[in-house]
Amino acid sequence: MLKLVRKNPITVLQSEELSQFPSILHGFCTRIGGVSGGPYATLNVSPREGDPPEQVRMNWQRLAAAFEIPCEQFFVVNQVHGESFLVVEDATSCHSLEDRQYDAIVTDRPGVAIGIKTADCAPVILFDRRRQAIAAVHAGWRGTALAIAAKAVRVMGERFSSRPEDLLAVIGPSIGACCYEVDEPVFEALARHGSEDRVLKPGLRKGRWMFDLPLANRMQLEREGVPPGQISAAGLCTCCRRDLFFSHRRDGAKTGRHLNFILLLQGK
Numbered sequence: 001m002l003k004l005v006r007k008n009p010i011t012v013l014q015s016e017e018l019s020q021f022p023s024i025l026h027g028f029c030t031r032i033g034g035v036s037g038g039p040y041a042t043l044n045v046s047p048r049e050g051d052p053p054e055q056v057r058m059n060w061q062r063l064a065a066a067f068e069i070p071c072e073q074f075f076v077v078n079q080v081h082g083e084s085f086l087v088v089e090d091a092t093s094c095h096s097l098e099d100r101q102y103d104a105i106v107t108d109r110p111g112v113a114i115g116i117k118t119a120d121c122a123p124v125i126l127f128d129r130r131r132q133a134i135a136a137v138h139a140g141w142r143g144t145a146l147a148i149a150a151k152a153v154r155v156m157g158e159r160f161s162s163r164p165e166d167l168l169a170v171i172g173p174s175i176g177a178c179c180y181e182v183d184e185p186v187f188e189a190l191a192r193h194g195s196e197d198r199v200l201k202p203g204l205r206k207g208r209w210m211f212d213l214p215l216a217n218r219m220q221l222e223r224e225g226v227p228p229g230q231i232s233a234a235g236l237c238t239c240c241r242r243d244l245f246f247s248h249r250r251d252g253a254k255t256g257r258h259l260n261f262i263l264l265l266q267g268k
């Protein structure tokens, strides 16, 4: 279960399940509490869509202050709708890997807030409560077709000896089945995984389907052995909730990105 929490001046969604663990800090940010204006209002963390960089920098500073995490501990990458994983083995400086192309980050190092930027795509966060390892995954339809959430479970197994039964997973806010209309090529790519009858329902228009992105990711995690009771989802649609979220589908290319992150705290 996720709840909206105010951390002045920002508003963030946090999972009650993950919040029970004192060794981690996490958040699925909303658009509330930043300084950006126009289509980027207000807490946009990406300089790539036209928002002035100084505004974006101020938003990062607000985030850092709200969570009491030094800015240089946030770690984000340039996401490209692929399936490449970055394993963080030591803490490096803020935004240093913006030019490197990955769609998932894993680490067992404390002090590294691994982050995924989204505006409709699903952010998936994983926490291994036994091995104290974490993952942050970017899953749009392409990443989901590449089964990136399932791959995250396997990568954590390979790198940290994580067992699926020790993982807690949270699927953050994304576009919902209410708004995510997809066409034939997308249907074909997603249907390769089976269970398309559950995640793809016929749309109002011919040759269109409504895709349940969060459910597709939940099913991938369950298939990898993550217990269903240890997976939670935000249940909020980024496209429906203009008050809370940016949405590429709703607003087009000129919109902001939210930050979704998890961090292993030092000395806990």
Ligand SMILES: [Zn+2]
Pocket: 175, 176, 177, 178, 179, 180, 237, 238, 239, 240, 241
């Ligand atoms: Zn919707």
